[in-house]
Amino acid sequence: MLPEIADYEVRRELIRAGKVAGVIQLDVLKSVIRYLPITTEAMLLAAEFWAEARRAGRPTADPNALDGDVILAAQAKLLADEGNEVIIATTNVGHLFLFIDARDWRLI
Numbered sequence: 415m416l417p418e419i420a421d422y423e424v425r426r427e428l429i430r431a432g433k434v435a436g437v438i439q440l441d442v443l444k445s446v447i448r449y450l451p452i453t454t455e456a457m458l459l460a461a462e463f464w465a466e467a468r469r470a471g472r473p474t475a476d477p478n479a480l481d482g483d484v485i486l487a488a489q490a491k492l493l494a495d496e497g498n499e500v501i502i503a504t505t506n507v508g509h510l511f512l513f514i515d516a517r518d519w520r521l522i
Contacts, residue, residue: 415447415448415449415450415493416443416444416447416448416449416450417450417452417486417489417490418449418450418451418452418489419452419482419485419486419489420482420486421440421444421449422482423482424440425437425440428440450489450493452485452489453489453492455492456485456488456489456492457485457488458488459488459491459492460481460484460485460487460488461484462488463484463487463488463491463512463513464481464484467484467512472512474509474512475509483506483509483510484513486502486510487502487510487512487513487514487516488513490502490513490514491513491514494514500514500515501515501516501517501522502514502515502516502517503517503518503519503522504516504517504518504519505518505519
């Protein structure tokens with residue numbers, strides 16, 4: 415599955431770097447696997463995750479950052495709550511494991 419927040423983070427860097435072929439590959443990926451749009455429900459849960467991490471003294475981003483990690487975690491948690499097995503493949507296990515099963519993508 416390709417979460418919208420992950421698409422955004424990869425796409426913006428590809429565009430910035432002028433990597434047109436990479437943008438095309440990302441578009442192809444979106445047509446091959448399920449695309450998971452950001453919903454209001456996910457954003458509400460992401461706000462809860464953000465606040466929870468801050469209260470626990472474990473912030474996942476700068477206080478002024480949008481914090482894509484908590485948005486991704488919220489999207490994944492909602493899928494898990496529907497009975498799906500969810501594992502986030504990432505290089506940023508440290509932030510995401512606070513909320514959902516996250517593993518280094520090279521080890522999956």
